Amino acid sequence: MKIRYSLLAAMLVVFCAAAVHAQSRQDAKYKERAEEIRAEVWGWSLPAFKNRTVPDSMNKESGVVMARHIDISASGRKRKREYTRIVREMVKINDKAALEEYSEFNYQQFSRSLMSYPVTETRVLGVRIIKPDGAVKYVNADDAVATTDDKTDKQRKLAISDLQVGDIIDYFVCMEQVLEGYQTFLPETFVLGDDKPILSYSIHTEVADRFVTQYRSSNGAPEFKRKYADGTVELDMLVRNIPALPMSLWMSPIRQVPLIRMNLVEINDPSLGGPTKGTVMKNPATFRTREAATKHVLGSRSGTSYATVPFLGDTKELIANYKKANRDATDRDIVTFAYYAIRYLALYRVNAGDKILVGQGRNYSTLNQRRFLLYLNYILVKNDIPTDFVLVTSKYGPDQDEVMLPGDYEWMLKTREKDPLFISVEGMFTNASYIASEFEGQHAYVVEGAKVRREDGFADQVDLPQTTPAENAKLEKMSISLDDNMQLLNIDRTTTVKGHLKHDDQQSLLLFEEYYEEERKNMGVKTSFMEEFADSRRNKSLAEEYANAFAKARKDWKDIFKGEIKGTFDVEPKEVSKFGITKMGLQHAKPDFVYTTRFSLEGLVKRAGNNYILDAGKLIGGQLTLKPSQRDRKVDVYMPFARSFEYSIDIQIPAGYTVEGLDKLQQNVDTDAASFVVNGAVNGGKLTLNIKKTYKHAFEKAAQWGDLVKVIDAALAFQDAKLLLKKA
Template sequence: MRTFIIVLVSLLLLVMGMVAQDRKTAPWDVKAEVKYKKRLAEVKEEIWSAEHAGFNNRTVPTEHAGESAVILSKRQELTTPDKDRELHQTTRLLVKINDKAALEEYSGFTFNQYELYATGGFNTLDPFSKTTAVTYVGARVYKPDGSMKEVYSDEAVVTDVDRWKRKQRKLAIPGLQVGDCIDYFIRTERFINHANAYTEEVFVLGDEHPILEYAIHVAAWEEVFALEYRAMNGAPDFKQKIGGRMMELDMLVRNVPAQPLNLWMNPFRQMPLIRLHLRIGGRREGLGRRREGTVYSNPNAVKIRDESVAQLVAMRNLTSRQNLPFLGEVWEHVKRFKREHRNATEEELAAHIYYVIRYMGLYRVKPGEEIVVDQRRNYAGLNEHNFLLYVNYMLVKNDIEADYVLVTPRYGPAQSEVFETDDYRLMLKTTGKKPVYMSAVGIFSSSDYVPGAYEGQRAPLVPGGPKATSMKGQVEVPVSTAADNRQVERLQFSFGEADMQQLRIARTTTVTGHFKKTQQQQLLLFEDYYEAERKALGIPQSFMEEFADSRRNKVLAEEYRHAFDRAREEQREYFLDEIKDQFERLPEVLEMFNIVKMGLRHTEPEMEYTTRFSMNGYVKKAGNNYILEAGRLIGPQMAIKPSQRERKADIYMPFARSFEYNMEFAIPPGYTVEGADKLARNIDNECGSFIVTTRTTDGKLVVQVRKVYKNAFAPAAKWPLLLQMVDAAEEFQQQKLLLKKA
């Protein structure tokens, strides 16, 4: 229903979802720091003085002695301490540290001290205002001898400031050792207002470590708020207490077993969990409203589906030429395409309509807009419903039939356990001989793109035509293959003439399918993809030329030119970061970088870019010889922890995918290569493969590596097959080559 309200305001709302957190536009307000310290003292007193028996137990049962860590007690609270719509979210854990892996995990906490909550735009931060969330962190370390040390978030240091000026802080836990217990809390306080009158909580009843006791407490003012929740996947229900002007929900579970949550699991489909909304209530229900002082539990999933269908039909029926922006221009583009491509197929016309509307909503620039042409622009998107309603309107007007697809993403709830209408996401599917699925997942989405999270899901169909008012059955969304989602690296290695320990790398990277979006967001420049799309649509003048021709906007054209130049200077940093992602370190020298293909349309399914750089750290001198850590050149590989090797949970991976590394090493004159035969691997089964071949030709060693995850899902019984290929890749990373002096 929130989407329904949005469409009444503006059918094609541009959502620039990059909220600027911790942005500092003025000198630091010393009063804010004083206020933070004062409130922190109050928070720690409140939390440490609370009587919760589980936090007094620091003894690990014998059956958990072999665990890396044991969560002795965990408590999560969601409370509204007064009627001023203030919300406190508190998580507290008491953990026994049993080994070095757990010590590393709990040795520090990363957080944003201040975080802006806003509805969109590039906003600035005002500490302690009603638009800002403030986070407090504290920890007590208990030693086996009974001594205790404390540390708090006012001692945290800034560790990173990103391009959006967001500050990341880290609170280190000094003196923490194996055998200690750490009792820590994270408290975030913010206000709920009518612009942000909704909070969504997910309480997962499980962790990577066993939990002896897990408590959840929710308390909200009856006069202001309403509560609604769903217990999923066998989770127990809350105990409710309403009265005394407060609504309270409580739950306590014990002896929760460890689960590999961070390794290919899907909590929404596999774990007991609670989804909960706390929202500002009203005196009446309806149109998405909830009655104040009321608890709504475990709603009917079929009813929610029917409501989602009804909302979509209502939105479709409201779509008309009166509320579609720039409709005249869209029609001109479509008419010209039909004149120039009289033999175009239905699929080609549908794609053209898609790209025209994408351009108008995300690529087009108007004089009054804020100048945003750097990497932030790459994360822009359109409201899913508004965009696809617009596309469908144009399809109908051009005699192309399509259905709406209401899909519950695979990392969300199943249809049988939906909680709200927004659990359904939207696509379009043409009904011709070659059905085309259309989605709206961002500025680089092509006309035939199906998000990985939608693949394989059963989804209700709603006719896109103006007369139908109900579902017409369901469809199974197509699934991509590993061949559709590829990352291919072509790498040429040579050794420095003056310094053999410096490795020179010429690299060409090609990505397709689900791999494209991340690389496009990281590397592309708005100036380049705007120009490409403008020319593809036959638009004669760029907005820069239009501004320059206008006396009123001439200065603005110059401002954009400076912004474009700054963004292009920053692109080098984007490529440096990308190289670091692959090779785990920055290059010594970045000699060249270039985008070859941007992959903006279905007719150009590949994104391709080249880099040339030099790296240290891969070659070590050994007397007259050199040792090359060849296995590390394919980047970091997954290492399965001992606790994860036995698995009872089914395997949910993001999508089927393949990685290829075609490596060519120029053997220096006067040297021979030993150890190439040890690189070879050949693991190939129904779940995946890891195959390495080597050959020597014309003074070069050629190594071809191919790693494939053949499916996005595998039952737990197939886990040993995946382990084979994952282990083979991890073992390969340890392999070395010897360059032996002849």
């Protein structure tokens, strides 16, 4: 036995040594290739990267992109393709915000998919700092720290320690990709804009003529200059002096900023109609994209069968039991129940072989939208309820007249009623009547059944409905008293969240143990998985493991609520004595999410002689602060959705004190785009404040920006509002 163990140990040593040697060889190969790429990129003779001067008019900008260049090449054989993408950028650092932005780089040094046809990606980072006196300092990328170092995923983080305000940072990322089998290149999008001004933006592509280059120029973007030589198609573009745009604040770049989308396709792709070598297809016809998307829907719909629908027997049983218990159920009732049944079976139900996951992480589980809708459609057809598929593009994606790829479309399901139900899914808590905010108000095409009626492949067109501010509301009701020492605010709070605003709160605050039980009962499932496990000799220990996991999740729950309070008021609660969920908002019939908290805050009351100053404005939490560069806006406003925030605050006035300054708090800023209203009154020793902020629409023309600014400024100013508690 000792000999056998010694032999095994020796084999392990040899194996480990071989693995270490292979890794060392791979690292050496990467380092050698990285040095080659850095020498090549730093040696580019592009004039824009030799410029060291920024116009004086831009000195107040946080940062200035002095040069940005994207270089792309694609080549390869039938079963192996190679793709290289280099993005190089040179930025002048004008303030601390820009300094912080560029003080660290996170990148994926290596990745390899484990699909049937592998894709391998290797990235090389190069960084150098150009000082005001012209001195150039190269940053050693070998100093990057590994954040993950798996065999198929190597993540790195590189700190730029010597970067200072006034410096220029010149950096690039090179991605080399190898695709095997039938994998295709991912499309590119070149957005000719940034939240910083850009002095020079250039693009160069070299694509082997065995590929067809499709591209679309949108929103006034210029066209490429084309050259063909030696079996390669070259495209070039140069744009100068691009002004800064508020890219990070309520914009849809793909609809508002000049851009070019590019896609590379095999020349023998039948959908292209037989193009010749070196073909460049500019602004392809949108009806062909819609036609391809329609065929995909119809093909997927007709291809769905008993074999491809998961847990079909369980779904049929749940629906049969529901119809038996609700004999007067309408088709719409059955549609919504089937929706929740599939959601329950896919995300809520627990099987013995499942990984134990009961903490907040489970709340972020998602479903594949298209597969979910195909399953639901199949089940509804089996229940003699016909539905139609809908093709829609996001307001953060291309307009219907600018689509380029079938993947530009998202799918939804539509019932055939006078007041149709539009159906989609996002995650654990999406209701059956849910339309994602990015699709609200968008023009859509309806794919009717398995037979196409019109040449463009669509039977009908429809505009998706939009929600109102009242449907997307957060309502805070607070009862507040001061402690005996006049230092703490004791707050009893009930929060009601509606519509699109509730999803984040549900994900962060709900406990699986509780919402599983509620939805199990909604589905008419009589026995919980805990009871089933407890009654099973094989799985009895699992019941104990889940009980322990539930106990830990519940123990952590208080800290989660503490985090919610701190995130809302920007103050760490002194004590949290009560917290919980009163309404979960799991289904459309009871859509509101409601939770309660009781806690104390310090730091909002300050002594002033015999009197006290109350920071009343802090009770509505943090407010949006506009950067100076965001105040003058010339582009339309794409907000997530119409919404409102309402606060009903009762403050018990301490005995022997009166309130002064209430008249200064009251205001009514009401515009066509938004409003901010504050009302207050003192009655019977109680101060009541009613505050409401409303964004009336999801979209505003640029001309309305001033109206929005008035409300944003009013809400921000209210944060500094104070009341005097004066000794009587």
